[in-house]
Amino acid sequence: MSRSELSVSRWLEAHTDRGAGLTTLPRNAILTDIVGNGDYHLVITDLKLDNDTKSRLKVYKGTLMTHDQALSNTPNSVISFYADLNEPRIPVVGVACGSELFLYKNLKPFYKCKVPSCPLSEQESELWKTLMEKQDFNSEDIIKELKKIPFSLLSSRSQHILNLESPLKIEEYIRKYINSMPTKENVITCMSTIEKTTHDKYSVNCPIIGTEFGNIYILDPQNFSILHQANTCNVKATPFIIECSGLYDIEFRIIVACREGYICILRKGWLEGKSLIQITNDIVDMVLIPGDNFITVATADKGLHCYTKRGQKLWSATTTNSITCLCLVPLDHINMYMVAVGMKNGLIHLYHGRHLTDFTVAPDTPSVIVFGPVGQEENVMVIVTMGGTISFKILKRTADFSNRNHESVPVLQGKPLPLPKRSKLFLEQSLRERQSAVEIHQTFQQDLLRLRLTTARALVQNLSDQSGVGNEKENIKLSAQVLGLGPKFTVILTLENINPNKVLTGLSVTFHSNPIFYTLTTYIITVPLIPPSLSYKMETRVQETMSETSSETSVAELEPAGVKVIRVFVTRYDHPRPILAATINMPPTEFMV
Amino acid sequence: MGLFQKLVSFLGVGRKEVNVLVVGLNNSGKSTVVNNFKSDDDKVTDIVPTVGFSVERFQKQNLAFTAFDMSGHGRYRDLWEHYYKDCHGIIFVIDSSDRLRLVVVKEELDLLLQHPDICQKKIPILFFANKMDCKEALSSVKIAAALGLDKIMDKPWHISASNALTGEGLQEGVEWLTQQIRELLSVKN
Ligand SMILES: Nc1nc2c(ncn2[C@@H]2O[C@H](COP(=O)(O)OP(=O)(O)O)[C@@H](O)[C@H]2O)c(=O)[nH]1
Ligand SMILES: [Mg+2]
Numbered sequence: 001m002s003r004s005e006l007s008v009s010r011w012l013e014a015h016t017d018r019g020a021g022l023t024t025l026p027r028n029a030i031l032t033d034i035v036g037n038g039d040y041h042l043v044i045t046d047l048k049l050d051n052d053t054k055s056r057l058k059v060y061k062g063t064l065m066t067h068d069q070a071l072s073n074t075p076n077s078v079i080s081f082y083a084d085l086n087e088p089r090i091p092v093v094g095v096a097c098g099s100e101l102f103l104y105k106n107l108k109p110f111y112k113c114k115v116p117s118c119p120l121s122e123q124e125s126e127l128w129k130t131l132m133e134k135q136d137f138n139s140e141d142i143i144k145e146l147k148k149i150p151f152s153l154l155s156s157r158s159q160h161i162l163n164l165e166s167p168l169k170i171e172e173y174i175r176k177y178i179n180s181m182p183t184k185e186n187v188i189t190c191m192s193t194i195e196k197t198t199h200d201k202y203s204v205n206c207p208i209i210g211t212e213f214g215n216i217y218i219l220d221p222q223n224f225s226i227l228h229q230a231n232t233c234n235v236k237a238t239p240f241i242i243e244c245s246g247l248y249d250i251e252f253r254i255i256v257a258c259r260e261g262y263i264c265i266l267r268k269g270w271l272e273g274k275s276l277i278q279i280t281n282d283i284v285d286m287v288l289i290p291g292d293n294f295i296t297v298a299t300a301d302k303g304l305h306c307y308t309k310r311g312q313k314l315w316s317a318t319t320t321n322s323i324t325c326l327c328l329v330p331l332d333h334i335n336m337y338m339v340a341v342g343m344k345n346g347l348i349h350l351y352h353g354r355h356l357t358d359f360t361v362a363p364d365t366p367s368v369i370v371f372g373p374v375g376q377e378e379n380v381m382v383i384v385t386m387g388g389t390i391s392f393k394i395l396k397r398t399a400d401f402s403n404r405n406h407e408s409v410p411v412l413q414g415k416p417l418p419l420p421k422r423s424k425l426f427l428e429q430s431l432r433e434r435q436s437a438v439e440i441h442q443t444f445q446q447d448l449l450r451l452r453l454t455t456a457r458a459l460v461q462n463l464s465d466q467s468g469v470g471n472e473k474e475n476i477k478l479s480a481q482v483l484g485l486g487p488k489f490t491v492i493l494t495l496e497n498i499n500p501n502k503v504l505t506g507l508s509v510t511f512h513s514n515p516i517f518y519t520l521t522t523y524i525i526t527v528p529l530i531p532p533s534l535s536y537k538m539e540t541r542v543q544e545t546m547s548e549t550s551s552e553t554s555v556a557e558l559e560p561a562g563v564k565v566i567r568v569f570v571t572r573y574d575h576p577r578p579i580l581a582a583t584i585n586m587p588p589t590e591f592m593v
Numbered sequence: 594m595g596l597f598q599k600l601v602s603f604l605g606v607g608r609k610e611v612n613v614l615v616v617g618l619n620n621s622g623k624s625t626v627v628n629n630f631k632s633d634d635d636k637v638t639d640i641v642p643t644v645g646f647s648v649e650r651f652q653k654q655n656l657a658f659t660a661f662d663m664s665g666h667g668r669y670r671d672l673w674e675h676y677y678k679d680c681h682g683i684i685f686v687i688d689s690s691d692r693l694r695l696v697v698v699k700e701e702l703d704l705l706l707q708h709p710d711i712c713q714k715k716i717p718i719l720f721f722a723n724k725m726d727c728k729e730a731l732s733s734v735k736i737a738a739a740l741g742l743d744k745i746m747d748k749p750w751h752i753s754a755s756n757a758l759t760g761e762g763l764q765e766g767v768e769w770l771t772q773q774i775r776e777l778l779s780v781k782n
Contacts, residue, residue, distance in 0.1 A: 012696040062693040064729060375693050376620045378667060394697055397667050
């Protein structure tokens, strides 16, 4: 793409707030019609990673933050969906914190559901049971026992004990919790939603939850009970991005990106997902392109890869900077899907398929990009950067993404030429040609002869035309003009050099006339050099001699048609043969009475 | 005959008609503004988003106005330019509380001012900084600055803050527009 093409941006810079101080991650920002009046708001989490301050849930109406509330735990992702068909249609906002999902309507929390905790390993549960019974223990022994069990399989309580330093603290900690069994929390790692029965803007959606231990839960949108439960994969895989297509009630595909580099698929009725793609590099982000269901994956090595829904690789591209996030950019008005690729240093590239079609810039590295309606505007890109800046960009109404460059790149080769089908008209025509071949041929010959005749006539007409005589060999053209009504005339001759390369030199023009009829001011004119493609004009005055007698006696001198003439010869210096000769038919003098 | 005149003659409107075009983004309050100018009998109580455009007529100081209330929705904004040729004045309504879309307003205004049917004409433009009652509303001065109105040299323009729900600020603006159109018409005759 050339620079000039990009110089006028397709994006309007609506608002940038460098002081917003937001810290967030992909899948933590959504655009939703929060009060159900068509005024889309931005709902975003503001992460506080130190222990003392709580993370917050913030809501922006247009460019202004209108709502800010504390969250009980570090949020992981935010979703919004229509839970029912009740009017007015107000979506539910879900925020996952730890192993809990908090649900809000009209910005008020109304429900909390917890992901079922995992069963303890046998050894660990045995250990705590005996502790509960005996109420007496030796910290050293307990540490020894716990160390036998793989650390990642322990409950967070046991993990905490192993992290404590002094035996005194350990004893204190155990005493505190000795009367209850520990639980193994299944932390939510990602969320998504899937349309239940219909595909439309306001259709009811089921929330989908992915957890640290590889479980995928599909929840009922109304009572949030588990509708379906499955494992991500047959190997250990921790989901961290979920994307889906299809309808829960009919047929669906859930695509799960895992931290271990697997991209797994889960379909209706399956209790365990299958690994579809395995990527050696770390997956940064993933989006599913609606329609084709192509899977676009960004990897940590500046790679952007696209796979079919069956996992075949379609293309790969290398970006200029490391990718930090992806965002689907659906342009409904031109029926096009693009992917915004946010990169280090704030560059955002927009890909349409494998083609880089546009770019825009953020103040610094984007940590999350969302695209969709904000307020009354339909196509808004909201970018939150690592530096905490929030910026709103609006796609121009006149933005044109029809790219001429695409045509030069052959996408599919070896495809047969798109020959048109044999139409009925074509068949009829060929039948007619076979049936009456003779007539068609004769008509054609007649027309051809007529054309030749017309051409010949036009040529004769042209040759007999006095206004322009030429000599093609010498590349000169002479034309004459007679001005006046008589008895005084002016003859203007134009000699044109039609050779575009050579000059004309050494020419002279001689007039010849019967002195009985005409007297001329000049009879011989020497022509100066005529440069290529230019013409030279000369004139001579003609006086008709008006003697009665002469007109009667010299009839013989008249041309056959009975008109008086002046002849013009163009000669080359010291050549006896004129290179051009012409006859000027003089008009008869109009006598005024 | 332009589309505009066709419509006017179709509606059987007399010669003293003046045509004003009411434009602005969707939800800026155009239909509410126009509704306010109509006589009490014609007023509607419920204003629904305009699809395409609607034609409204009202009287002001012996001038019979035909207002073309254009839909401001993105996909209908292409329609505006078809009415530029035959209009005597433009009312541009801005939602002064919609800070996000001020750039869109500027973009649309620039497109309007650059249009061949507008850029040569000395056509008066009245801006309503509407919804001034909203608490996030920007002042008309700030809006004029954001839109770069001071750069419009060849056309008379005027901005008034308004509240189309109560009618506040509308009279002042329309009086200015009427005066401008009257002057233009008298120069022509
Ligand atoms: N607060 C307030 N609301 C207004 C004002 N003018 C219009 N509205 C509201 O804005 C909404 C859109 O108005 P409408 O006339 O349909 O806008 P249009 O799309 O430009 O024709 C309606 O709900 C109006 O009630 C105003 O001055 N103040
Ligand atoms: Mg309207």
